[in-house]
Amino acid sequence: MKSKILALLGSTLLTGTAMAGGYQVNLASQRQIGMGHTGTGLQTGTSSIFFNPGAMAQARNGVTIGASFITSKIAYQAPETNTTVNADNPTGTPFHAYGVFGITDKLKAGIGAYTPFGSTVRWGDEWNGRFGLNELSLQAIFVQPTLSYQLTDKLGIGAGLTVAFGSVNLQRSLPVENSNGDEGKIELDGGANTAFGFNAGIFFQATDKLSLGLNYRSKVDLEVEEGDVTFTNVPAAASANFQPGTQFSAALPMPATLTLGISYTPTNKLTLALDISRVEWSAYKELRFDFTKDVAGRPNSVNARNYEDTYIFRLGGEYKVNDALALRAGAYLDKTPVEDGYLTPETPDADSRGLSVGIGYAFSEKFGVDASFLYINKKERTDAANLSGGVPGTFKSIAYIPGVAFNYNF
Numbered sequence: 001m002k003s004k005i006l007a008l009l010g011s012t013l014l015t016g017t018a019m020a021g022g023y024q025v026n027l028a029s030q031r032q033i034g035m036g037h038t039g040t041g042l043q044t045g046t047s048s049i050f051f052n053p054g055a056m057a058q059a060r061n062g063v064t065i066g067a068s069f070i071t072s073k074i075a076y077q078a079p080e081t082n083t084t085v086n087a088d089n090p091t092g093t094p095f096h097a098y099g100v101f102g103i104t105d106k107l108k109a110g111i112g113a114y115t116p117f118g119s120t121v122r123w124g125d126e127w128n129g130r131f132g133l134n135e136l137s138l139q140a141i142f143v144q145p146t147l148s149y150q151l152t153d154k155l156g157i158g159a160g161l162t163v164a165f166g167s168v169n170l171q172r173s174l175p176v177e178n179s180n181g182d183e184g185k186i187e188l189d190g191g192a193n194t195a196f197g198f199n200a201g202i203f204f205q206a207t208d209k210l211s212l213g214l215n216y217r218s219k220v221d222l223e224v225e226e227g228d229v230t231f232t233n234v235p236a237a238a239s240a241n242f243q244p245g246t247q248f249s250a251a252l253p254m255p256a257t258l259t260l261g262i263s264y265t266p267t268n269k270l271t272l273a274l275d276i277s278r279v280e281w282s283a284y285k286e287l288r289f290d291f292t293k294d295v296a297g298r299p300n301s302v303n304a305r306n307y308e309d310t311y312i313f314r315l316g317g318e319y320k321v322n323d324a325l326a327l328r329a330g331a332y333l334d335k336t337p338v339e340d341g342y343l344t345p346e347t348p349d350a351d352s353r354g355l356s357v358g359i360g361y362a363f364s365e366k367f368g369v370d371a372s373f374l375y376i377n378k379k380e381r382t383d384a385a386n387l388s389g390g391v392p393g394t395f396k397s398i399a400y401i402p403g404v405a406f407n408y409n410f
């Protein structure tokens with residue numbers, strides 16, 4: 001019993017159906033989603049705050065507000081019985097908001113808010129992996145004040161401070177029953193401390209047709225302290241292992257990302273873009289829970305994660321039909337950082353293939369709308385080694401993600 005309890009407590013805390021490598025949510029701009037989420041080597045307008053602050057100095061003053069709507073489907077098949085369970089996930093709504101304001105002809109200030117991590121997954125109380133997870137809900141918000149300076153007509157630099165905060169609620173079953181035959185439950189609930197990082201970039205307009213960009217988003221460590229641990233349906237005989245008033249602390253790295261972007265405009269109407277990102281997932285080596293009171297006779301729980309650094313390859317294009325209408329399309333490959341043996345029901349991750357389309361329409365010089373649709377298909381993946389307290393079996397995930405944004409220039 002003790003080993004089962006420690007295994008279930010060692011599952012990932014701040015993750016979910018994030019539909020990108022590991023536990024990322026890459027949905028930072030509706031225009032750029034339509035172009036395969038490229039943007040580091042482009043002048044993307046207000047969303048340069050996220051994609052490349054070095055290009056923000058060339059953006060028009062304006063405000064953008066947008067959101068995506070994630071409908072995800074995750075299926076699990078048990079290794080012996082071939083029983084299939086589908087997660088009952090609500091619609092996720094990651095958002096983004098950006099504002100850019102000119103200080104001088106060459107210096108601009110901006111502020112952005114976006115949700116790079118956050119989702120909810122619900123497996124229920126009946127599946128055979130319930131000792132790993134019943135339900136998880138995560139919200140993480142990054143706020144980024146930014147400055148950008150245009151050194152020359154072709155070269156711009158920029159940087160911003162990222163301020164991150166959020167909350168988490170995780171629920172799973174315990175391998176004990178009360179006198180009524182009700183299975184025990186554990187719930188972990190807490191708010192993450194405010195954390196800090198930075199986002200810096202450089203943008204170079206090499207020729208009228210070719211532009212390059214380099215962007216670095218630093219690692220941010222989200223930490224939960226004095227989170228509440230609640231036990232229900234625990235029999236009196238096991239109460240010493242599950243004491244009321246227990247609290248926990250844990251930490252999870254939001255990995256650093258380095259991206260090289262290239263954009264080429266062969267004609268006045270067509271723009272092509274390529275982004276290559278290296279995500280430093282190796283920062284996530286283990287998940288450690290420290291408890292204020294012993295749980296199952298132990299003051300802490302440590303489970304290996306051993307994530308690997310990975311690459312994301314993105315390709316996209318935009319075709320301007322006329323001054324008002326733009327059509328977009330893109331694709332990407334996001335390699336998983338999760339090694340064999342470390343698959344968990346919170347992040348049943350595999351290599352992701354994404355296909356996107358988008359449309360932009362400018363009603364006037366000041367007001368416009370962008371809409372996108374992203375389809376994500378993760379490879380079916382079977383994991384039987386169970387080195388991390390996960391659930392052996394086969395997982396398959398897909399997602400449908402429409403989104404819309406409104407732009408106002410001034």
